[in-house]
Amino acid sequence: MEFTYEDLTADEYHHRVAVYQPLTAALRELLDAVIRTEVDDATVHSATETISEVTAALRAQQIPGAYGVRHTAEGRGMAWGNAVIGLRNAIAPPLTVVRGSVTDPVVAHADVELGAAYEGPPGHVHGGVVSLLFDQVLGEAASMTGLPSYTGTLTIRYLRPTPLGPLRIEAFTPERDGRKTLARAAMLVDGAVTAEAEGLFISPRGMTPLHPFAGESR
Numbered sequence: 197m198e199f200t201y202e203d204l205t206a207d208e209y210h211h212r213v214a215v216y217q218p219l220t221a222a223l224r225e226l227l228d229a230v231i232r233t234e235v236d237d238a239t240v241h242s243a244t245e246t247i248s249e250v251t252a253a254l255r256a257q258q259i260p261g262a263y264g265v266r267h268t269a270e271g272r273g274m275a276w277g278n279a280v281i282g283l284r285n286a287i288a289p290p291l292t293v294v295r296g297s298v299t300d301p302v303v304a305h306a307d308v309e310l311g312a313a314y315e316g317p318p319g320h321v322h323g324g325v326v327s328l329l330f331d332q333v334l335g336e337a338a339s340m341t342g343l344p345s346y347t348g349t350l351t352i353r354y355l356r357p358t359p360l361g362p363l364r365i366e367a368f369t370p371e372r373d374g375r376k377t378l379a380r381a382a383m384l385v386d387g388a389v390t391a392e393a394e395g396l397f398i399s400p401r402g403m404t405p406l407h408p409f410a411g412e413s414r
């Protein structure tokens with residue numbers, strides 16, 4: 197598992213954000229539209245053809261595999277394929293994780309609005325999606341020292357169904373012991389907790405610290 201350094205100027209970085217963020221947002225809109233549309237069959241067939249043409253145009257030049265986790269010389273993270281925060285991943289809600297300091301009571305939090313694409317029980321968030329979001333926020337909270345930490349264990353307590361719509365996740369790290377970090381988080385809707393998570397996050401042996409985390413994830 198290797199992180200990739202990409203030698204980008206700040207201008208080129210911002211240029212890429214400006215090019216790809218709207219593309220991903222448009223695709224996210226498309227996902228929602230496909231789930232909720234009630235147009236006639238002919239319109240669906242026509243839309244299918246148009247989408248295939250767009251896919252073929254984008255496939256004209258591709259990287260061979262996944263995007264990877266890249267970072268620039270200035271320490272800007274570019275986890276743009278990430279399933280939760282990826283700037284180029286329409287499956288990602290996307291979540292923007294706001295990181296404070298390891299000494300703050302809440303070391304990382306995220307506000308997000310989940311729509312039809314994240315449904316499990318009727319009108320409510322899929323349990324796996326709840327777990328997915330927790331995993332990312334807890335992982336980032338555990339990695340805030342700059343040493344990337346991966347999920348060793350993750351336990352979720354689903355207290356009540358989480359309705360689709362706006363929600364907040366707050367994470368903290370009560371214990372750090374060498375490469376191991378215990379992290380906990382709560383999911384809140386209108387200030388009420390719908391789910392809680394606890395995980396042990398471990399920095400693999402020999403891992404070197406990346407740029408210390410601060411601000412928001414990308």
Ligand SMILES: CCCCCCCCCCCC(=O)SCCNC(=O)CCNC(=O)[C@H](O)C(C)(C)COP(=O)(O)OP(=O)(O)OC[C@H]1O[C@@H](n2cnc3c(N)ncnc32)[C@H](O)[C@@H]1OP(=O)(O)O
Pocket residue numbers: 265267273274275331332333335336339344345346347348349375376396398399400401406
């Ligand atoms: C821009 C950049 C962003 C980087 C920001 C990163 C944010 C990521 C957010 C997403 C989070 C993910 O989804 S991460 C992806 C999901 N997770 C994974 O794929 C992890 C797969 N597992 C592994 O890679 C490995 O098993 C590790 C890294 C977890 C541990 O391997 P290791 O480093 O060789 O561990 P090892 O030396 O044997 O053990 C060290 C200590 O941890 C304990 N330990 C080891 N594994 C476990 C375990 N699963 N559960 C409990 N405890 C464990 C051992 O007992 C030992 O305790 P003691 O004897 O010292 O007491």
